[in-house]
Amino acid sequence: MNPWMTYLIWPLIKFSIAFIAVQALVAAMNWIERRLLGFFQARLGPNRVGPWGLGQIIADPIKFLLKEDFVPARAEKVAYYLGPILPLLPSFIVFCLIPFGPPPTFAVTNNINVGLLLIFALTSTAVYGIILGGWASNNKFSLMGGLRSAAQMVSYEVPLGLSIVGVLMLTQSLELEEIVRYQEMNSWNVFPQLVACFIFIVAMNAENNRTPFDLPEAESELVAGFHTEYSAMKFAFYMLGEYSLMIVNSCLAVTLFFGGWSLGMGGIGFTTEVMQKMGWVGGLIGTGIFVTKMMLFLFMYIWFRATFPRFRFDQLMDLGWKFLIPLALANIFVTGIVLLAFPSRLYGDTVIAVGEIMLTVIGMIVIALTLVLLFKPKRPKVINASRVSEA
Amino acid sequence: MANYSVLLVAALVVLSVPILTLFIIVPLVSAYRANKVKLEPYECGVPATSLAFDHRFSVRYFLIAVLFIIFDVETVFLFPWAIRFKQLGWFGAVEMAIFLAILLIGYFYAWKRKVLSWV
Numbered sequence: 001m002n003p004w005m006t007y008l009i010w011p012l013i014k015f016s017i018a019f020i021a022v023q024a025l026v027a028a029m030n031w032i033e034r035r036l037l038g039f040f041q042a043r044l045g046p047n048r049v050g051p052w053g054l055g056q057i058i059a060d061p062i063k064f065l066l067k068e069d070f071v072p073a074r075a076e077k078v079a080y081y082l083g084p085i086l087p088l089l090p091s092f093i094v095f096c097l098i099p100f101g102p103p104p105t106f107a108v109t110n111n112i113n114v115g116l117l118l119i120f121a122l123t124s125t126a127v128y129g130i131i132l133g134g135w136a137s138n139n140k141f142s143l144m145g146g147l148r149s150a151a152q153m154v155s156y157e158v159p160l161g162l163s164i165v166g167v168l169m170l171t172q173s174l175e176l177e178e179i180v181r182y183q184e185m186n187s188w189n190v191f192p193q194l195v196a197c198f199i200f201i202v203a204m205n206a207e208n209n210r211t212p213f214d215l216p217e218a219e220s221e222l223v224a225g226f227h228t229e230y231s232a233m234k235f236a237f238y239m240l241g242e243y244s245l246m247i248v249n250s251c252l253a254v255t256l257f258f259g260g261w262s263l264g265m266g267g268i269g270f271t272t273e274v275m276q277k278m279g280w281v282g283g284l285i286g287t288g289i290f291v292t293k294m295m296l297f298l299f300m301y302i303w304f305r306a307t308f309p310r311f312r313f314d315q316l317m318d319l320g321w322k323f324l325i326p327l328a329l330a331n332i333f334v335t336g337i338v339l340l341a342f343p344s345r346l347y348g349d350t351v352i353a354v355g356e357i358m359l360t361v362i363g364m365i366v367i368a369l370t371l372v373l374l375f376k377p378k379r380p381k382v383i384n385a386s387r388v389s390e391a
Numbered sequence: 392m393a394n395y396s397v398l399l400v401a402a403l404v405v406l407s408v409p410i411l412t413l414f415i416i417v418p419l420v421s422a423y424r425a426n427k428v429k430l431e432p433y434e435c436g437v438p439a440t441s442l443a444f445d446h447r448f449s450v451r452y453f454l455i456a457v458l459f460i461i462f463d464v465e466t467v468f469l470f471p472w473a474i475r476f477k478q479l480g481w482f483g484a485v486e487m488a489i490f491l492a493i494l495l496i497g498y499f500y501a502w503k504r505k506v507l508s509w510v
Contacts, residue, residue, distance in 0.1 A: 011397040012404070019404065065412075068422045073430035074442060085409045092405040096397055108401075109394045117470060135443075139432040143443040147452050154459040161466035168473035228433055233417050237409050314509035317455075321507045325462070325498075329491065332469070336476070336484050343477075 011096070014108045018095045026243040031056045033302050040306035067232035075229065076136040083133025083226075084234045087241035090122040091248055098251045099177050101261045101287035102272045107177070116174045119252065120161060123207075126245055127153045133238070134226035145225025148215050148313065155320040156206040156213075162328035163199040166335045167256050170356060180260030184271045190257040192359035194366055195331040197257045199324055201300075204249040206320065208242065211305035215313055250297035251290075258293055261286035335359065454506050465494055 031046065031053065038045025049055030071080055097115050099107035112118065127150055134146015167189050168174065171182040183189055190197045206213040215225075222228070227238050254260060263270040270289070275282030311319070342355035432439050472479070472487050479486075501507060 007394050007396060008400065011394065012400055015397065015401045016404065019401075065417065066421055068424065069413075069417050070423065070425045070430065072432055073427075074432060074444075081413070085406070085413075088409055089402055089405055093398055093401050096401050109397050112395075137432070138443050140434070140443045140446070143446075143448065147448055151452055151455050154456060158459060158462040158466065161463065162469070165466070165469045165473045168470060169476045172474055172477060174470070174474060223433065223435075232421060233412055237413075317507065317509050321458075322502070329495075332473075333488075336487075339476070340481055340484055 011108050022244055026240055027057050029243050036302050037306055064233055064236040069232035072229050074138045079132045079136035083129050084237035087126045087129030090125050091241050091244040094119050094122050094248045100290050101283045102275045103177055113175050115176045124157055130226050137229035139229050141223045141228045142226050145222045156203045159199050159324035159328050160203040163196040165332050166193045166196040169335055176255050183259045184262040185267050187265045187360045188259045191363035194363040199328050208246050210301055212308040250294045253297055254293040261290040263289050
């Protein structure tokens with residue numbers, strides 16, 4: 001086959017599909033989020049434009065396009081424009097590296113053996129856009145918002161990176177496809193790496209400046225944080241970058257902890273082999289499974305926003321530096337000790353990974369106990385009728 | 392085979408969208424009625440007493456950045472170790488424990504010197 005086709009044209013077509021799909025999803029997320037927040041708060045949300053308010057998805061971008069787009073007179077022009085444009089680069093390029101379905105067809109590029117490292121290198125540059133925009137606006141609120149945001153993103157970058165290490169110790173690979181293969185052959189990493197999964201989800205919420213940690217845009221203190229001076233399309237690009245990073249982080253959480261495109265554990269169930277035998281249809285089903293899991297994570301973001309009140313800034317820094325980092329280090333330590341103390345053994349013809357199985361069982365027990373405690377039927381309080389009448 | 396050239400082309404595709412919109416489409420379609428007051432920095436409707444560029448910001452942000460660099464480099468060192476964790480065995484684990492112990496001394500020193508407290 002023509003090398004131009006294999007190495008440039010096909011990947012580019014696939015990337016364009018992913019690019020357009022993500023942009024459409026971001027526009028849809030805007031509507032989904034407002035609608036769901038409405039339901040959470042016992043109101044309707046936007047329901048006027050089209051059936052169920054679906055026309056809002058198209059109406060919002062058009063309104064952004066037609067609004068007045070000006071640059072404040074005393075802003076630093078170049079940096080002011082770079083602010084919204086720069087974060088778009090990492091947050092969309094990353095979609096080249098994420099495997100949406102079983103190989104070889106359903107990822108933009110295959111066999112990137114430093115995949116995870118590259119993704120972290122790219123996504124951590126997203127902070128530049130925010131701090132540049134906050135500084136260049138020449139507004140005190142923007143500056144404070146930008147600095148807070150930088151401190152917060154930088155602080156939570158560390159637990160995010162450290163929580164991955166435990167996963168890597170199990171999977172022994174940085175390649176995302178290998179990580180998914182490992183999970184379908186053994187167990188989803190959420191069970192043996194329960195603590196890492198918890199840290200990852202908290203840190204990814206903080207990385208995206210989402211609600212329990214949305215201090216950069218705390219309305220009650222900072223007007224609108226780093227994007228106070230941004231209007232129209234430039235503001236829309238900030239939102240686009242932020243939401244696509246949310247999608248990236250959801251994809252990462254699905255790939256690292258929840259089995260990626262596969263639906264099954266221990267080699268049983270809907271695994272890569274089954275999908276590859278089914279050809280295109282299997283691949284599409286795998287992509288469907290991946291997207292469904294990702295949408296559940298996006299729902300979780302909105303759920304958190306509707307549920308948790310905002311942190312204070314010192315509480316936020318304390319949680320990151322004094323709780324999550326020691327916890328992540330302890331997780332690496334415990335995982336290492338268990339894996340080394342109980343190495344894989346040969347029983348007959350089969351290799352049994354004793355340490356991995358121990359971690360998995362412990363994780364499953366903890367999850368089961370948590371669920372039991374959460375959904376334990378509460379005994380209704382017995383009100384003594386005679387006492388009520390006496391009082 | 393890994394194919395990294397796509398990343399560069401993808402970057403061009405991604406960059407073209409905001410550049411086309413901001414510099415070609417937006418000037419054509421959007422309204423523009425700016426005046427002197429609108430172009431001032433926003434400060435709750437009151438005329439701004441000073442600009443943000445006149446002020447300096449807290450050194451704490453700098454300290455956090457320095458701490459971040461130390462810990463991020465640590466994470467980067469942990470990644471290759473974690474990938475070859477099973478081959479390296481106890482030897483690698485003890486080596487890494489010593490490395491982490493040295494870093495943790497610095498971490499607790501910073502904690503004691505109140506670098507990590509914000510109030």
